[in-house]
Amino acid sequence: MSNSIIANQAEHFFGDVCNNFDHAAQFTNHDAGLLDQIKSCNSVYRFRFPIRRGNGFEVIDAWRIEHSHHQSPTKGGIRYSEMVNEDEVMALAALMTYKCAIVNVPFGGAKGGIKINPKNYTLQELENITRRYTVELIKKNFIGPSVDVPAPDYGSGEREMGWIADTYATMNPGQLDALGAVTGKPLALHGIAGRREATGRGVAIAVRECVSVAEDMAKLGLTTGITGKKIIVQGLGNVGYHSAKFLTEFGGIIVGLCEFEGAIYNEDGLDVEEVFQHRKATGSILGFSGAKKEFKNSMEGLEQPCDILVPAALENQITEANIKNIKAKIIAEGANGPTTPGAEAAFYSKGGIIIPDMYANAGGVTVSYFEWLKNLSHVAFGRMNRRFEENSNLNLVNTVESITGISLSPIQRSSIIKGASELELVNSGLEDTMIRSYHEIRETYKSNSKIDTQRTAAFVGAINKIAVSYQNLGVWP
Ligand code: NAD
Numbered sequence: 172m173s174n175s176i177i178a179n180q181a182e183h184f185f186g187d188v189c190n191n192f193d194h195a196a197q198f199t200n201h202d203a204g205l206l207d208q209i210k211s212c213n214s215v216y217r218f219r220f221p222i223r224r225g226n227g228f229e230v231i232d233a234w235r236i237e238h239s240h241h242q243s244p245t246k247g248g249i250r251y252s253e254m255v256n257e258d259e260v261m262a263l264a265a266l267m268t269y270k271c272a273i274v275n276v277p278f279g280g281a282k283g284g285i286k287i288n289p290k291n292y293t294l295q296e297l298e299n300i301t302r303r304y305t306v307e308l309i310k311k312n313f314i315g316p317s318v319d320v321p322a323p324d325y326g327s328g329e330r331e332m333g334w335i336a337d338t339y340a341t342m343n344p345g346q347l348d349a350l351g352a353v354t355g356k357p358l359a360l361h362g363i364a365g366r367r368e369a370t371g372r373g374v375a376i377a378v379r380e381c382v383s384v385a386e387d388m389a390k391l392g393l394t395t396g397i398t399g400k401k402i403i404v405q406g407l408g409n410v411g412y413h414s415a416k417f418l419t420e421f422g423g424i425i426v427g428l429c430e431f432e433g434a435i436y437n438e439d440g441l442d443v444e445e446v447f448q449h450r451k452a453t454g455s456i457l458g459f460s461g462a463k464k465e466f467k468n469s470m471e472g473l474e475q476p477c478d479i480l481v482p483a484a485l486e487n488q489i490t491e492a493n494i495k496n497i498k499a500k501i502i503a504e505g506a507n508g509p510t511t512p513g514a515e516a517a518f519y520s521k522g523g524i525i526i527p528d529m530y531a532n533a534g535g536v537t538v539s540y541f542e543w544l545k546n547l548s549h550v551a552f553g554r555m556n557r558r559f560e561e562n563s564n565l566n567l568v569n570t571v572e573s574i575t576g577i578s579l580s581p582i583q584r585s586s587i588i589k590g591a592s593e594l595e596l597v598n599s600g601l602e603d604t605m606i607r608s609y610h611e612i613r614e615t616y617k618s619n620s621k622i623d624t625q626r627t628a629a630f631v632g633a634i635n636k637i638a639v640s641y642q643n644l645g646v647w648p
Pocket residue numbers: 323324325326327370405406407408409410411429430431469483484485486505506507532533535536
């Protein structure tokens with residue numbers, strides 16, 4: 172797809188989100204003005220700043236958009252991409268609001284964008300851009316642990332979040348909670364175990380939950396359970412790589428992988444880690460010896476035979492133009508906005524299911540919430556109770572052994588006695604969130620035959636929760 176086509180489609184992105192909202196709102200019972208308040212973007216900060224480049228200056232375009240303040244702080248990633256525009260950041264900020272409501276994370280939605288291709292800048296330039304972007308946010312009170320808390324998104328990661336944390340802390344000396352101003356930080360800089368892989372792990376849990384419902388799988392003509400399901404993943408970045416990794420761990424077979432430069436396919440399965448290492452070494456997914464087919468046009472990869480398709484790159488990838496060629500019966504949206512409304516309608520009319528972005532990729536913000544809590548409490552999860560738990564478990568095992576006269580093996584003993592690590596607690600909180608939220612959405616979907624998609628159902632739940640917050644807050648003055 173040409174860049175201009177992608178750009179034009181991206182400019183409809185906020186409109187698409189609002190249309191989905193309006194469609195779902197008819198299944199709620201709220202005042203039109205309240206619905207308008209929920210739907211609107213509250214604060215749009217568009218700014219430009221210079222950096223030094225070569226012998227001169229370069230001006231960088233950037234945004235931070237806070238969509239809803241029904242909960243504070245607001246929360247959302249920062250996208251580094253030359254395709255970023257205001258409409259896209261508004262759409263992504265709105266999706267954050269609904270996403271947080273769906274998974275019961277107490278934040279309003281926000282998003283940031285820096286219009287650059289990070290690959291075209293040196294490390295020093297990227298650091299300068301990130302720090303200057305942070306200072307611009309500080310100047311306008313668009314960042315802070317109780318104000319607005321950024322995180323990684325497309326094109327950014329732990330390294331950038333570390334620079335943001337350091338800049339914020341430096342500019343706010345003595346602020347005790349300064350490191351809670353950004354999440355997705357490196358572990359050594361008060362990040363949290365499991366954040367890096369959280370979005371992909373969440374996508375994999377969402378898929379596992381979806382295919383565990385026998386009634387829904389029977390309608391799709393699929394067996395129940397993830398084992399043996401054939402899966403294609405688009406994008407081998409943070410979300411795509413980890414989705415593929417955990418889907419494989421759960422028993423799925425990754426048959427196709429699509430990246431910028433092309434796609435590869437093998438109906439017997441691809442080793443995700445080997446493909447990742449091959450791409451790292453050669454700079455391309457193509458030429459991987461374990462592939463049986465390869466496609467120079469990456470979009471062809473999406474159309475190969477599979478049960479489940481996980482778009483985990485960018486928006487507007489599955490459109491009315493290619494939906495008829497998609498063989499998958501389930502689309503699990505790792506990326507934000509990968510399916511256009513027309514494509515979604517066509518897919519449902521073919522009898523498919525779409526696990527919507529605002530739920531499917533909510534694992535990232537869920538674990539970001541845990542990181543923020545950790546930063547505010549200044550203690551790692553498990554630190555206070557791990558040894559206590561182990562001693563209690565030890566006493567219990569000793570008592571049971573002495574009453575029954577049965578001795579457990581050392582492996583059995585240690586698995587029962589062991590207290591939970593931070594990673595185990597994070598993963599269990601994430602799993603609980605994803606499982607509960609899936610069934611909440613599914614129940615809404617099933618509750619009314621006019622609710623046409625799981626996305627509509629997810630919106631209905633989100634709108635109802637946000638409406639309650641606004642009603643409780645009242646209007647001041
Ligand atoms: P990333 O930068 O780590 O990876 C994106 C990958 O997609 C890159 O490897 C890139 O080369 C590839 N890609 C780009 N265009 C492509 C195309 N046309 N075909 C195939 N591959 C392509 O980004 P990410 O953090 O993994 O984010 C991906 C998506 O997930 C975005 O929509 C983002 O908003 C969403 N998301 C990310 C997070 C997170 O925690 N990082 C959380 C929620 C949602």
